[in-house]
Amino acid sequence: MKARIIGTGSYLPEKIMTNYDLEKLVDTSHEWIVTRTGIEERRIIADDQSTSDMATIAAQRAMEMAGVKPAEIDLIVLATITGDYPWPATACVVQANIGAKNAFAYDVSAACSGFLYALSSANDFIRAGSGKKALVIGAETLSRAVDWTDRNTCVLFGDGAGAVLLDAQESDSGVLSCHLYSDGNYLELLYQPGFGAKHPPSVEGIEAKLPYLKMQGNEVFKVAVRSLTEVSKEALKANGFGSADVAQFIPHQANLRILEATTKRLKLTEKQSFINVNKYGNTSGATIPIAIDEAYHQGLLKEGDLILSAAFGGGFTWGSTLIRW
Numbered sequence: 001m002k003a004r005i006i007g008t009g010s011y012l013p014e015k016i017m018t019n020y021d022l023e024k025l026v027d028t029s030h031e032w033i034v035t036r037t038g039i040e041e042r043r044i045i046a047d048d049q050s051t052s053d054m055a056t057i058a059a060q061r062a063m064e065m066a067g068v069k070p071a072e073i074d075l076i077v078l079a080t081i082t083g084d085y086p087w088p089a090t091a092c093v094v095q096a097n098i099g100a101k102n103a104f105a106y107d108v109s110a111a112c113s114g115f116l117y118a119l120s121s122a123n124d125f126i127r128a129g130s131g132k133k134a135l136v137i138g139a140e141t142l143s144r145a146v147d148w149t150d151r152n153t154c155v156l157f158g159d160g161a162g163a164v165l166l167d168a169q170e171s172d173s174g175v176l177s178c179h180l181y182s183d184g185n186y187l188e189l190l191y192q193p194g195f196g197a198k199h200p201p202s203v204e205g206i207e208a209k210l211p212y213l214k215m216q217g218n219e220v221f222k223v224a225v226r227s228l229t230e231v232s233k234e235a236l237k238a239n240g241f242g243s244a245d246v247a248q249f250i251p252h253q254a255n256l257r258i259l260e261a262t263t264k265r266l267k268l269t270e271k272q273s274f275i276n277v278n279k280y281g282n283t284s285g286a287t288i289p290i291a292i293d294e295a296y297h298q299g300l301l302k303e304g305d306l307i308l309s310a311a312f313g314g315g316f317t318w319g320s321t322l323i324r325w
């Protein structure tokens with residue numbers, strides 16, 4: 001029994017923020033951002049929308065593609081670090097929105113690796129025979145977690161959501177493997193210090209900008225490239241494949257330089273590697289399902305194709321998956 005992707009969907013907010021718009025907010029330039037990150041523009045959520053709204057639309061699109069009704073869904077796993085509330089889970093909001101009355105729902109917090117953690121969790125659930133259909137969603141409103149006066153971080157991120165619908169099928173296609181890792185020793189290189197139990201809400205905390213994402217980009221970069229390469233090789237080796245067998249490499253879209261360095265180390269060609277970070281920036285847990293949805297609709301994913309995906313993010317967390325489409 002395998003967990004096969006039978007539907008994909010995504011939602012990107014209408015509002016586009018270009019690098020030129022950012023030039024008006026912080027001391028930066030279109031040229032600096034493109035050269036260092038490959039990002040040209042990103043999407044920003046509307047004032048009256050939240051993470052669950054984007055996740056709901058992405059999930060509905062995935063169900064529509066698969067022709068699956070809400071009552072058929074057994075499980076909803078939502079990867080996010082920018083949920084609607086500290087608790088309860090944003091997955092529960094989505095469950096109510098789509099009317100998935102037979103599903104149980106929970107969030108996964110693994111930053112940019114969140115979607116692969118969520119996929120792995122749903123895959124295990126299906127393989128164990130505990131249910132048949134699972135929605136796996138990545139949705140982020142990072143525009144509300146970045147400090148718009150910090151040029152080191154605000155130029156990198158964007159908002160969006162993506163979803164895949166998994167179905168239990170006796171098939172050669174589906175999720176072949178998931179490899180996940182964490183190392184909490186690197187926590188402070190990439191994190192959001194407040195407000196949680198460690199730093200509860202306070203006026204001093206707001207003044208110290210604790211509720212905003214903090215990152216030491218240089219350090220993250222080095223570990224990201226190494227980890228993404230190693231964990232991708234692990235996925236291929238575990239399944240007896242090599243780089244040449246990969247139809248599409250759909251990695252977490254953090255930064256073009258990270259993607260190019262990883263692709264090169266994996267000896268993958270440009271044609272094998274899917275990139276859309278130029279259009280949306282880093283949407284953390286949402287980049288991979290958005291990219292899968294776009295790749296599918298561009299006709300890049302054909303039945304039987306091998307899809308390799310890998311992610312790296314705060315925690316640190318990292319992981320990979322190999323999927324037979």
Ligand code: ACO
Binds near residue numbers: 027029153218258
């Ligand atoms: N515009 C202009 N100048 C800037 C900007 C900006 N937006 N941001 C930083 N700078 C300046 C710095 O202040 C610094 O100036 P200084 O030399 O006078 O001190 C200079 O540019 C170089 O800064 P670095 O941080 O060394 O620049 P670097 O080449 O490392 O690029 C970047 C920064 C893009 C963040 C890079 O380190 C990176 O991509 N890191 C990966 C981090 C990442 O993508 N994290 C996302 C989450 S984790 C993940 O998804 C992998």
